[in-house]
Amino acid sequence: MCRAASRHHVVLWPLVLLARRLLGEAARRNVSKAVPAAFHRLCYLSAHASTFRYTPPPSLRTTVTNGHAPTAKVYVQALLYSPTPLTTNDIELWTRPEGKGTSNRAIARLRSLHIAQLSQSTRAKKAQDIQLTANFKKSLRLALEGGGSHNSFGVPSTLPTDPKIHIQYLDQWAGRIWQDILYYVVNSVPMKANESGGRHGSGGGGPKRAVRELLKMGGLVREGAGGLVQISEHGFNFLLQEANAQVWTLLLLWLEAADRNKALAKEQGTDITGTAIDNVEMLSFLFMLASLELGRAYDTSALTETRKNMLPALADFGLIYIDRDRPQQYYPTRLATTLTSLSTMRSVSASIDAATKKTPGDAGSLGADSTPTAPADENGGIVVETNYRIYAYTSSPLQIAILKLFCRLHMRFPNMVTARLTRESVQEAIKEGITANQIIDYLVAHAHPQMRRAAAARGTTVIPPTVMDQIRLWQLESQRMQKTPGFQFKDFESVEEYRQLAEYATEIGVLVWKDDRKGTFFVSKVEQIREFLKARKKGN
DSSP, rough: OOOTTTOOOOOOOHHHHHHHHHHHHHHHHHHHTOHHHHHHHHHHHHHSSSSOOOOOOOGGGGIIISSHHHHHHHHHHHHHHHHOOOOHHHHHHHHHHGHHHHHHHHHHHHHHHHHHEEEEEEEOOOOOOOEEEEEHHHHOOOOOOTTTTTTOOOOOOOOOOOTTHHHHHHHHHHHHHHHHHHHHHTOOSBBSSSOOOOOOOTSSSSOOOOHHHHHTTTSEEEOOOGGGGGHHHHHHHHHSOOHHHHHHHHHHHHHHHHHHHHHHHHTTTOOOTTTTOHHHHHHHHHHHHHHTTOOOOOEEGGSHHHHHHHHHHHHHHHHHEEEETTTTTTOOOOOOOTTTTTOOOHHHHHHHHHHHTSSSTTTTSGGGGOOOOOSSSOOEEEEOOOOOOEEEOOOOHHHHOOOOOOOEEEEEEEEEEEEEOOOHHHHHHHHHTHHHHHHHHHHTTTTHHHHHHHHHHHHOOOOHHHHHHHHHHHHHHHHOOOOOOOOEEOSSSSHHHHHHHHHHHHHTTEEEEEEETTTEEHHHHHHHHHHHHHHHHOOO
């Protein structure tokens, strides 16, 4: 549960009845079963946004429909048209003793998002009044009664569109953009190559420079030797996430960067009026994109100036496509339209493949009733044997690059790669910040369906226990013993000679270890120590 300062007014305009009309009754039921990654981002951002009002309708699916437990929704419905506030005693009468914790958490969540507020208890009146915040209550009533702006869900373009820009084209374009970003995270693109990045729609040229800087700022990658990027522990966690969570992780970094740039400009006294992008407006626009229709062109002139400034960055992420010949139009891609969906695909390409296998009438979007919850490719996956051999049924260069982080690749076939987990390969990955549990999680997440079925039948783990134990032991071994090349000095002529050399080694920063009792020390470099020893003997 997040905490937001009382001066912040974080609000999201919920729209329950409109959601039923837009999504359909079956979709509405499914949406309420899960809390997408977007809602957790709202809880985080509530402490940073001070004027986010309940005015953007698309945010409803993440707040009321997706974001709250059934208990919280009951309280909102009870309070919405109540002429007087309810008391905490009234709430307790509705709650069984075993459900008191659930009730308290529901109220705390409503308060954290400034949807509900509690009065101060006094000695005369120990029970607190609970009511909806005025702005939320007004906006929700307006929504239920059919008010609001007709432009809340985007304005379709009336201009002619390019016939080549269809759903399949947008899927391929967004897939290339996102693959470039993931390639960069797994150290497939040199830091100094292609400084300007690929142009929109080119694909294969690496992410734009602004995206690369964002990944570095977020700690997903770090610069290593030779100007190459190296994946970090956070970066490997990023690869383990589902596609939706990956997109939201990058968007959250973008929101944080906007906050940081604004604070920096304020400290420096720089006038950023008209150029700064407010994170509240950014978040509202993201929810609007999630509500748009895939494959349809929308009018950029209907957007505010702030939202127009966001379009280039969103194109760099692959969330929208802008035709160079028709800059007055923008197309949301599947990455944008599924931001608040229930999809649990392991990868963006898997979700796109699953969507394109649907019937032509359903090709426009991933419906809530038919959202897949397993990898689309039943024939793909990773097989791990007890002898540490790995068979990966994939032709994806990205998957192969990830395996290469902690495996020794042996042979590559058109649709399969053979590899082996070795002590050296695992410890090299651990040295780069990847943990043993992350390696195991990745193998489990991408395990072949036959391995899953066999494990379920036997009642065992998907990955052989001996393999998991050995990976963890290799990590413990690398953490218990650290190898440092160098030289040991011992058998000194006197204690004074040992003391002077040890002090000199400390001063020049080459001392690794010493034992004063035994009169010995270990250094990483010997050249300067040797010269110092020669000069000392000449002086004597």
